[in-house]
Amino acid sequence: xxxxxxxxxxxxxxxxxxxxxxxxxxxxxxxxxxxxxxxxxxxxxxxxxxxxxxxxxxxxxxxxxxxxxxxxxxxxxxxxxxxxxxxxxxxxxxxxxxxxxxxxxxxxxxxxxxxxxxxxxxxxxxxxxxxxxxxxxxxxxxxxxxxxxxxxxxxxxxxxxxxxxxxxxxxxxxxxxxxxxxxxxxxxxxxxxxxxxxxxxxxxxxxxxxxxxxxxxxxxxxxxxxxxxxxxxxxxxxxxxxxxxxxxxxxxxxxxxxxxxxxxxxxxxxxxxxxxxxxxxxxxxxxxxxxxxxxxxxxxxxxxxxxxxxxxxxxxxxxxxxxxxxxxxxxxxxxxxxxxxxxxxxxxxxxxxxxxxxxxxxxxxxxxxxxxxxxxxxxxxxxxxxxxxxxxxxxxxxxxxxxxxxxxxxxxxxxxxxxxxxxxxxxxxxxxxxxxxxxxxxxxx
Amino acid sequence: xxxxxxxxxxxxxxxxxxxxxxxxxxxxxxxxxxxxxxxxxxxxxxxxxxxxxxxxxxxxxxxxxxxxxxxxxxxxxxxxxxxxxxxxxxxxxxxxxxxxxxxxxxxxxxxxxxxxxxxxxxxxxxxxxx
Numbered sequence: 001x002x003x004x005x006x007x008x009x010x011x012x013x014x015x016x017x018x019x020x021x022x023x024x025x026x027x028x029x030x031x032x033x034x035x036x037x038x039x040x041x042x043x044x045x046x047x048x049x050x051x052x053x054x055x056x057x058x059x060x061x062x063x064x065x066x067x068x069x070x071x072x073x074x075x076x077x078x079x080x081x082x083x084x085x086x087x088x089x090x091x092x093x094x095x096x097x098x099x100x101x102x103x104x105x106x107x108x109x110x111x112x113x114x115x116x117x118x119x120x121x122x123x124x125x126x127x128x129x130x131x132x133x134x135x136x137x138x139x140x141x142x143x144x145x146x147x148x149x150x151x152x153x154x155x156x157x158x159x160x161x162x163x164x165x166x167x168x169x170x171x172x173x174x175x176x177x178x179x180x181x182x183x184x185x186x187x188x189x190x191x192x193x194x195x196x197x198x199x200x201x202x203x204x205x206x207x208x209x210x211x212x213x214x215x216x217x218x219x220x221x222x223x224x225x226x227x228x229x230x231x232x233x234x235x236x237x238x239x240x241x242x243x244x245x246x247x248x249x250x251x252x253x254x255x256x257x258x259x260x261x262x263x264x265x266x267x268x269x270x271x272x273x274x275x276x277x278x279x280x281x282x283x284x285x286x287x288x289x290x291x292x293x294x295x296x297x298x299x300x301x302x303x304x305x306x307x308x309x310x311x312x313x314x315x316x317x318x319x320x321x322x323x324x325x326x327x328x329x330x331x332x333x334x335x336x337x338x339x340x341x342x343x344x345x346x347x348x349x350x351x352x353x354x355x356x357x358x359x360x361x362x363x364x365x366x367x368x369x370x371x372x373x374x375x376x377x378x379x380x381x382x383x384x385x386x387x388x389x390x391x392x393x394x395x396x397x398x399x400x401x402x403x404x405x406x407x408x409x410x411x412x413x414x415x416x417x418x419x420x421x422x423x424x425x426x427x428x429x430x431x432x433x434x435x436x437x438x439x440x441x442x443x444x445x
Numbered sequence: 446x447x448x449x450x451x452x453x454x455x456x457x458x459x460x461x462x463x464x465x466x467x468x469x470x471x472x473x474x475x476x477x478x479x480x481x482x483x484x485x486x487x488x489x490x491x492x493x494x495x496x497x498x499x500x501x502x503x504x505x506x507x508x509x510x511x512x513x514x515x516x517x518x519x520x521x522x523x524x525x526x527x528x529x530x531x532x533x534x535x536x537x538x539x540x541x542x543x544x545x546x547x548x549x550x551x552x553x554x555x556x557x558x559x560x561x562x563x564x565x566x567x568x569x570x571x572x573x574x575x
């Protein structure tokens with residue numbers, strides 16, 4: 001259907017039908033002091049060519065940087081197949097299908113996506129995706145309140161500070177409180193400290209693995225400590241590539257897994273759009289937020305896909321809905337699905353291993369350098385780790401940008417972490433030896 | 446016409462109360478009319494034994510293919526048993542709402558409050574108005 005704008009005659013006709021003379025009269029209930037009386041100061045309209053030239057000028061100002069930033073978004077290679085497939089017009093929509101059953105191809109992709117999320121996380125059911133890792137974690141906290149019928153949320157201090165903020169926002173008005181178990185000296189949460197912090201009203205414990213510092217938490221004892229006291233273990237996975245190398249959180253005892261899916265086929269861009277992962281155990285499926293695609297058979301016994309369990313959702317249950325989410329990140333989830341299908345199980349493992357190898361190579365160089373040292377020398381990590389810097393970390397970042405290198409994430413951005421100044425460095429399969437040596441030059445001054 | 450047994454008590458929200466035979470204990474479920482309106486029941490979410498509810502407080506939810514409804518507790522009291530058979534076979538609510546499709550057994554805080562609920566005739570008139 002082509003776009004048909006309202007003509008002046010259409011507007012006059014509509015205003016006449018509702019009995020007002022002009023647009024201003026239609027909005028007369030808006031308090032006068034909230035109405036802008038002078039016209040907006042906008043530049044004159046550009047022709048198409050002028051607009052293209054202007055946008056090209058702006059785009060040319062974006063520097064192309066070699067990235068060592070992580071902290072929840074990672075610079076992985078996106079195979080050409082991903083862009084090619086997601087741009088097909090049959091698929092090309094940013095949003096959840098709202099006339100779902102006629103979009104069988106889209107539903108099938110989401111079904112595959114859910115299956116992949118289950119396999120990666122070791123969980124039994126997954127939803128059609130969420131906005132991002134942080135909101136997925138917030139939703140997990142709300143779900144845990146409902147499953148456990150308890151009021152408080154307990155966070156590991158090594159949770160990504162942005163995730164923590166989002167959980168705190170979600171908890172406002174829903175939870176009776178959010179508590180934090182600080183991480184120990186080695187940057188990780190200790191089961192004894194966790195056990196001590198859980199009480200009879202703790203609905204869940206939220207632990208990120210690998211944690212914000214890139215360190216591997218020991219999930220099993222944390223899960224045991226939570227379960228012993230009747231609380232759920234929510235595992236936040238900000239780096240899902242790690243799932244190719246470590247034991248799935250489901251096998252380690254997680255009740256809900258909330259994660260970020262960006263590294264699978266989605267560019268980090270400037271922070272989004274990305275895609276959240278959400279999975280849980282089958283017994284909790286009715287408390288799971290979001291959309292779920294199920295496989296079924298039509299009248300003639302042919303396989304088909306449907307949105308299932310919609311009766312829990314907002315458009316049907318209103319204020320009693322399981323959550324306020326009744327959408328998914330359609331296009332980003334599609335990209336993740338195409339990516340995972342393209343690289344396969346072995347490919348993803350190689351991506352993870354190459355990334356980790358690069359990180360450990362860099363770690364060796366850091367340990368030999370003066371003026372910097374690993375922040376957590378004794379804790380295991382995969383492809384991301386933090387360093388303490390004697391120099392202001394922001395000065396290092398500026399020096400890097402001048403040399404075309406994004407030298408990590410400054411820890412001084414997160415005063416709530418209680419960590420000293422330094423840099424969080426992340427490595428992907430895209431980085432090579434020369435780039436890593438350049439990074440060391442930048443850090444060393 | 447839906448079945449409305451004479452010996453039960455009812456709420457306007459279509460729950461019934463059936464005397465469990467022991468002092469002050471009652472079975473709670475939804476009426477034949479309610480199951481017919483909901484259609485195929487696919488899931489019943491029930492409370493735990495030991496939970497207490499006020500008069501007409503929500504004690505669970507019932508999910509059919511196209512809708513989810515709240516379940517209201519006809520009498521204040523404590524849950525002493527839940528019908529675990531509904532976990533495996535929620536359709537019992539459709540096939541035998543007054544028998545095997547019961548949901549919870551409660552010990553009423555004040556058994557005489559049952560007299561305040563609708564009798565069979567009053568519930569039938571309520572259905573006719575609906």
